[in-house]
Amino acid sequence: MALQLRKKTHESVIYIDRDSAPRIMPSGEDFILEDLPIGTRVLYPNPPIKGLPNREAAIRYALNHPHGCDPLFAQLEPGMRVTIAVDDISLPLPPMATPDIRQTILEIVCDMLAGHGVDDVHIIIANSLHRKMTEWEMKRMAGPRIFDEYYPDRYYNHDAEWKDGLIKIGETKHKEPLTINRRAAESDLLIYVNLNFVPMDGGHKSVAVGLCDYESLRAHHDPQTIRESDSYMDPARSELNHKVCRLGKIVDEHLNVFHIETAINNRMYGSDMDFLIKNEDDFTAFDRMKFEAMRYTMSKLPRPARRKLLHSRPAQYELIACHAGKTDPVHEKIIAKGFEQYAVPVRGQADILITGIPDISPYNVYSILNPLLVQVMALGYHFNFYRNKPLLKKGGVMIVHHPCYDDFDHQFHPSYIEFFNRLLPETRDAFVLREKYEQEFANNPSYVEMYRRGNAYHGAHPFFMWYWGENGRQHVGKVIAAGAENAHVPGILGWERADNLTEAIAMARSYMGNSAEITMLHQPMIGVADME
Amino acid sequence: MAGAAFYDLEGTLVSTNLVHTLGFYAKRQTTLLQSFTKSATTFLSLPVFAVTDQYSRKVFNDLYFKRYKGQSEDRLRYFAQDLFDDVIKPAVFPGTYELIEKSRSLGLRQVVITGALDLSVKPLMEHLGITEFVTNRLEFVNGVATGRLLPPVMAAATKASWIRTYSEREGISLSDSYAYTDSMSDLPMLSVVGHPAAANPDMRLRQTALHHDWPILDLK
Numbered sequence: 001m002a003l004q005l006r007k008k009t010h011e012s013v014i015y016i017d018r019d020s021a022p023r024i025m026p027s028g029e030d031f032i033l034e035d036l037p038i039g040t041r042v043l044y045p046n047p048p049i050k051g052l053p054n055r056e057a058a059i060r061y062a063l064n065h066p067h068g069c070d071p072l073f074a075q076l077e078p079g080m081r082v083t084i085a086v087d088d089i090s091l092p093l094p095p096m097a098t099p100d101i102r103q104t105i106l107e108i109v110c111d112m113l114a115g116h117g118v119d120d121v122h123i124i125i126a127n128s129l130h131r132k133m134t135e136w137e138m139k140r141m142a143g144p145r146i147f148d149e150y151y152p153d154r155y156y157n158h159d160a161e162w163k164d165g166l167i168k169i170g171e172t173k174h175k176e177p178l179t180i181n182r183r184a185a186e187s188d189l190l191i192y193v194n195l196n197f198v199p200m201d202g203g204h205k206s207v208a209v210g211l212c213d214y215e216s217l218r219a220h221h222d223p224q225t226i227r228e229s230d231s232y233m234d235p236a237r238s239e240l241n242h243k244v245c246r247l248g249k250i251v252d253e254h255l256n257v258f259h260i261e262t263a264i265n266n267r268m269y270g271s272d273m274d275f276l277i278k279n280e281d282d283f284t285a286f287d288r289m290k291f292e293a294m295r296y297t298m299s300k301l302p303r304p305a306r307r308k309l310l311h312s313r314p315a316q317y318e319l320i321a322c323h324a325g326k327t328d329p330v331h332e333k334i335i336a337k338g339f340e341q342y343a344v345p346v347r348g349q350a351d352i353l354i355t356g357i358p359d360i361s362p363y364n365v366y367s368i369l370n371p372l373l374v375q376v377m378a379l380g381y382h383f384n385f386y387r388n389k390p391l392l393k394k395g396g397v398m399i400v401h402h403p404c405y406d407d408f409d410h411q412f413h414p415s416y417i418e419f420f421n422r423l424l425p426e427t428r429d430a431f432v433l434r435e436k437y438e439q440e441f442a443n444n445p446s447y448v449e450m451y452r453r454g455n456a457y458h459g460a461h462p463f464f465m466w467y468w469g470e471n472g473r474q475h476v477g478k479v480i481a482a483g484a485e486n487a488h489v490p491g492i493l494g495w496e497r498a499d500n501l502t503e504a505i506a507m508a509r510s511y512m513g514n515s516a517e518i519t520m521l522h523q524p525m526i527g528v529a530d531m532e
Numbered sequence: 533m534a535g536a537a538f539y540d541l542e543g544t545l546v547s548t549n550l551v552h553t554l555g556f557y558a559k560r561q562t563t564l565l566q567s568f569t570k571s572a573t574t575f576l577s578l579p580v581f582a583v584t585d586q587y588s589r590k591v592f593n594d595l596y597f598k599r600y601k602g603q604s605e606d607r608l609r610y611f612a613q614d615l616f617d618d619v620i621k622p623a624v625f626p627g628t629y630e631l632i633e634k635s636r637s638l639g640l641r642q643v644v645i646t647g648a649l650d651l652s653v654k655p656l657m658e659h660l661g662i663t664e665f666v667t668n669r670l671e672f673v674n675g676v677a678t679g680r681l682l683p684p685v686m687a688a689a690t691k692a693s694w695i696r697t698y699s700e701r702e703g704i705s706l707s708d709s710y711a712y713t714d715s716m717s718d719l720p721m722l723s724v725v726g727h728p729a730a731a732n733p734d735m736r737l738r739q740t741a742l743h744h745d746w747p748i749l750d751l752k
Contacts, residue, residue, distance in 0.1 A: 161634075408745070410741075410745070410748060411748075414747045417745045443634070443637075443638055445537065445631055445634040445635040445710060446712075446729040447747065448634050449631050449634070449751065450747055450748075453749070453751065454750055
């Protein structure tokens with residue numbers, strides 16, 4: 001296909017030619033400028049869908065015009081017991097500018113509850129086995145009014161290890177147990193406030209995963225399920241989603257759930273940094289100046305300060321849809337809207353897939369992207385952002401650009417450290433790891449205490465992070481870590497290393513051939529390759 | 533082979549330390565004057581205790597337990613339950629119960645190794661349901677404390693040594709065992725088990741735990 005014709009396939013698919021500008025790639029806390037080989041296909045996120053002009057009105061409309069059930073106000077009676085569960089800080093990324101959409105929904109819903117004489121209201125963060133949110137984070141997410149009124153007795157994190165606070169509500173015919181938060185299960189009405197960021201969010205996952213315990217989670221967070229998910233960003237072909245839907249049926253049998261789901265656009269940056277998601281060929285002089293200024297500033301700062309700076313920039317996401325009612329019809333509509341934003345039509349798989357790994361993931365909010373999280377972003381998220389078939393050919397080479405520093409957050413990720421240093425050198429086989437060590441970590445009293453009383457991820461969480469990369473690991477022929485500042489981290493992950501992208505591409509071509517088709521995901525990219 | 537969970541006590545599972553016990557007994561002397569004198573002496577000794585504890589746990593023990601010289605055994609034992617009810621029980625960290633419950637549910641033997649005195653520790657162990665514990669013991673002659681400890685004195689490396697001997701005798705796998713302490717002086721105890729953890733650690737132990745990638749717990 002001629003280069004000029006190639007350029008016209010879709011506005012988010014760009015081919016590099018002789019005149020193309022170098023591309024910006026995130027690499028941890030840095031942004032680097034790279035000249036890509038001629039013919040390289042670069043996938044950009046779609047332009048942000050215009051946000052709804054009045055989000056309060058959109059939310060109120062959704063509450064009053066639900067799908068498959070009565071409006072929220074019609075379900076309320078004085079004296080009833082209501083629990084509001086809400087998605088945690090793992091999305092969106094980075095945390096959005098205040099007021100968070102969840103704050104707006106909570107304020108509207110709580111006012112409505114108060115107006116109908118409903119006083120017994122608890123707000124529970126559905127963090128599942130994620131770390132518990134800190135007080136500051138909870139205040140930022142819910143806003144001062146809700147926080148002051150409900151925290152800490154009636155606004156708190158879910159605790160998946162508090163036996164008295166959990167109750168088993170059933171088991172699927174496949175012997176998958178479901179134990180969830182007792183307060184939620186024993187309420188007359190459970191209102192779930194969701195924020196949909198990627199296609200695997202929301203739906204039955206909200207209650208059945210967000211409020212469950214370890215034993216319930218391990219029934220579907222396992223390597224075989226991930227292998228059978230093609231991909232887990234495509235709900236229709238995700239075995240993980242199928243299993244969660246089975247559990248969702250149990251939830252619907254036992255609980256009265258009023259689901260509020262929202263979809264947001266992908267406006268990750270404000271005007272000061274929006275050049276990071278623009279086509280570099282369209283940069284204005286001002287864009288170049290902003291990039292150089294940012295790069296110069298960042299180069300003068302130590303890594304922790306760069307990280308702090310990036311994490312302190314709130315995202316400018318806008319609400320593009322809000323639906324409420326029964327879980328299935330609501331989720332169907334939100335997913336459809338989400339794909340309008342995410343889907344980038346792509347024809348033809350790549351032999352070599354290049355992706356920079358930015359310093360943001362659902363699991364390192366205000367923290368370090370440790371080696372295991374680099375792995376989950378590469379072989380988990382970035383690999384799985386496809387529909388129909390993988391963007392990368394079977395046996396192809398994935399080039400990730402990241403320093404791969406050996407750095408962990410002791411407060412948030414204590415069990416990751418032991419997993420990485422003790423287990424991975426012994427085996428990278430996800431099935432062996434699950435059988436031999438997962439329960440040891442899950443029940444380690446130190447990790448349990450750090451999860452319950454601190455802000456640590458659950459002891460079993462690093463295992464799930466490893467499983468998350470399982471279908472990617474089975475599919476790719478080789479992973480090359482470009483720009484890795486050491487050899488041992490890529491080595492432990494089973495990857496090769498290269499000093500820079502040029503060297504990595506040369507290595508990949510020596511494996512895949514000089515005529516290999518190269519595709520680059522222009523990160524940060526909230527998008528799904530919709531493969532023809 | 534079974535594992536065990538070894539706990540230091542003061543600062544780790546409870547917020548009190550040895551000086552709280554000494555202060556409690558100082559206030560309960562036979563006469564008002566004696567109570568005042570003992571309390572004042574204890575209070576004035578605090579800086580000395582603090583400095584010597586930083587320098588050497590052995591020197592600290594030598595100085596500290598001398599304060600019990602002349603105390604009657606009956607009296608110390610008589611007030612032990614009051615000491616537990618009034619001082620120690622309210623000082624048990626909330627996370628202590630959870631940690632022990634979780635640890636016990638895994639089939640780990642629960643063992644407390646402390647430099648505190650047996651008479652003050654026993655009621656707490658009954659409260660926590662822990663039957664295996666080793667403490668320091670005062671030497672009594674004719675029912676009166678001499679101010680010395682009976683060997684072995686539980687501190688620093690002695691705790692690690694005791695754990696090794698105990699594990700060998702009881703068939704405990706140290707690789708599968710856990711240890712929890714708050715103090716740098718107990719570093720040897722952490723070093724002999726497969727799963728060490730710092731609980732409410734002092735600054736020096738926190739730095740060491742970070743350096744070794746050990747879990748750091750806050751049971752408070």
